[in-house]
Amino acid sequence: MSKISAETHPLTCTIDAARGPLDLKGYEKANGYAGLRKAVKDFKPQEVQQRVKDANLRGRGGAGFPTGIKWSLVPMGPDAGAKYLVCNADEMEPGTFKDRLLMEQAPHLMVESMITAAYAIGACTGYIFLRGEYVVAANALNKALAEARAAGLLGKNILGTGWDYDCFVHTGAGRYICGEETALINSLEGRRANTRAKPPFPQISGLWGRPTVVNNVETLCNIPSIVLNGGDWFKGLSQGKTKDGGTKLYGCSGRANKPGCWELPFGTTTREILEVHAGGMKGGKKLKAWLPGGASTDFLMPEHLDLPMDFDTISRAGSRMGTGLITVVAEDQSMVSAVRNLEEFFARESCGWCTPCRDGLPWSVRLLRAIENGEGRPGDIEKLMTLTKQLGPGRTFCAHAPGAMEPLQSAIKYFRPEFEAGIRAGTAKAAVQA
Amino acid sequence: MQKETVIKLADLGKAPPFALSDAERHEIEEEIHHYPDSRAASIGALKIVQKHRGWVPDAAIPQIAKMIGSDAADLEGVATFYSLIFRQPVGRHVITVCDSISCHLTGYDELKTALEAKLGIRYGQTTADQRFTLLNICCLGACDRGPTMMIGDDLHGDVDPAGLDKILGAYS
Secondary structure (H helix, E strand, O other): OOOOOOOOOOOOOOOOOOOOOOOOOHHHHHOOOOHHHHHHHHOOOHHHHHHHHHOOOOEEEEOOOHHHHHOOOOOOOOOOOOOOEEEEEOOOOOOOHHHHHHHHHHHHHHHHHHHHHHHHHHOOOOEEEEOOOOOOHHHOOOOOOOHHOOOOOEEHHHHHHOHHHHHHEEEEOOOHHHHHHHHHHHHHHOOOOOOOOOOOOOOOOHHHOOOOOEHHHHHHOOHHHHHOOHHHHHHHOOOOOOOOOEEEEEEEOOOOOOOEEEEEEEOOEEEHHHHHHHHEEEHOEEEEEEEOOOOOOOOOOOHHHOOOOHHHHHHOOOOOOOOOEEEEOOOOOHHHHHHHHHHHHHHHOOOOOOOHHHHHHHHHHHHHHHHOHHHHHHHHHHHHHHHHHHOOOOOOOOOOHHHHHHHHHHHHHHHHHHHHHHHHHHHHHHHHOO | OOOOOOOOHOOOOOOOOOOHHHHHHHHHHHHHOOOOOOHHHHHHHHHHHHHHHHHOOOOOHHHHHHHHOOOOOOOOOHHHOOOOOOOOOOOOOOEEOOHHHHHHHHOOOHHHHHHHHOOOOOOEEEEEOOEEEEEEEOOOOOOOHHHOOOEEEEEEEOOOHHHHHHHHHOOO
16 A cells, blocks of 8 residues: 555545544644645635635535535625535445544544635634534544634634634434435524425525535545645546546445445546455455445446546446445345345435425335345336336435435346346245235 | 422323423523524534433423524424434433444344344333333444444444344443
8 A cells, every 4th residue: 555645645644543533733743734824824715716626626425516616606705794614524325434534533634624615615604514423523523623713723813814713513313314415404404304495506595594515524624735735736646547636535345355444546446446455355255236335326237346436437337426435245145135225224214305205215115125025026126117217316306316216226227137036936926825 | 397289280180390400401502602593503402401311301392492492393393303312211222223235234134133132122112121222223334344333322333243242231
């Protein structure tokens, strides 16, 4: 593995799990808060935005939307009024465990990022929307925020700029849908986490009707080093593996020998992630299928292993990179069971707002459970295929149900015989009973 | 002299009077200060009451609502939406078992079966001695250590069903 330095591993260079997170002094000694200091000393807020645009940083929460463009929609200037920065730290996409690492082990990087990004958009307050189960992260972040506040990095007239800003940890109480940015805003306001219609986009009307930027943890943690080193440096981090720049926290879970999470050049292949970093499949089993980045991404196959993991390539292969943490299924594991597990999750986590999602997802679970138990009936696969259309993009209020349909449609596409076997068994049972 | 207790006829059958403690009120006030609109402290306030009492009794809802400037019906809607706000008493330790895909692929079924057998309860139930409540939960974000579960605030990864006695033994 290459030597870890701030130049090659901007996200994880200060992390040493055995030592634990650095305090303010230690973090500053490791060049921490240099990005923030440079931002407020050398750049106007819009110039920080431009630097992020030049780097072409794309959102690491799953959608890959360019961060600089997102920010540029925020009204700027002295009359813009109250604006908010919200960090989406609600990491709940099954198979994803990257933001936990950053918040538990590099809390000051998170805090520096929350201040630097807030400076770029002129926010008055920042909130880190953290899932309630991340107790260790909450403690680490609150400690780092208190240290930063005591040192004058948060509060009134930050670093002599005349700019006032504070930042708080807001912990949730469950519910996957909180990770959708408009549901997150509703939840932060103290409401049920139903999604909101877009437009208006949060950058125009978000938290309490004010301009609001919602960014993922990993996305934000790239900001200080981009300010410090510039767009060309950031683009070079991917070593020409793909046209997007930067590093990515890739990871692997499921039936692998050494599951884990690593900061690697953007566009690293899945083969390298699985075979080099995760030590290959457990017990010498063959890889059967893999999810590129969470429960709401289409399954891909062993033949896709050599594709670079980037937004556009994985999209062309018929899936989405999502969060970039792969989940691997071994040859002796059932795809019907795996998909039933995924759809159970989505059915339970539906907010219940719109009918296709609220009723369609439990229906898919019933069909899948029947097939899994060898009690499927002819036509069940066709019903599931119809659901993938009726719960697909454009049919529902938000992306929850369309996301749920991605692993289902791809599992049927690649493993139809497994589904058919559950129907044949069901037909045989019915014949015996009749 | 013995103090005389007067029970009014109209109060018979009513729940005993409920009051938030000073500590709860103080912590909720603190939470409200983080936001320009106090209603944003809804979930925080519910969690504060839950931290002190283990769960959020019905009678707490109107009082929390009053503090945060919401109304009881709205807050009830919020309190019942979120899965980690408990609306009935739970045991001293709440076990939440991750049932999402990575744990499903690394031994969730065996862990669930072992826990149910060991504790003699199923999801949503509490042991007779009030020691444990067993719940399933979506992905705990520790997929590299599947199967996983939390007991209270503690995360347990790579849980081997054979080692459950040792893990559970640490929680009295």
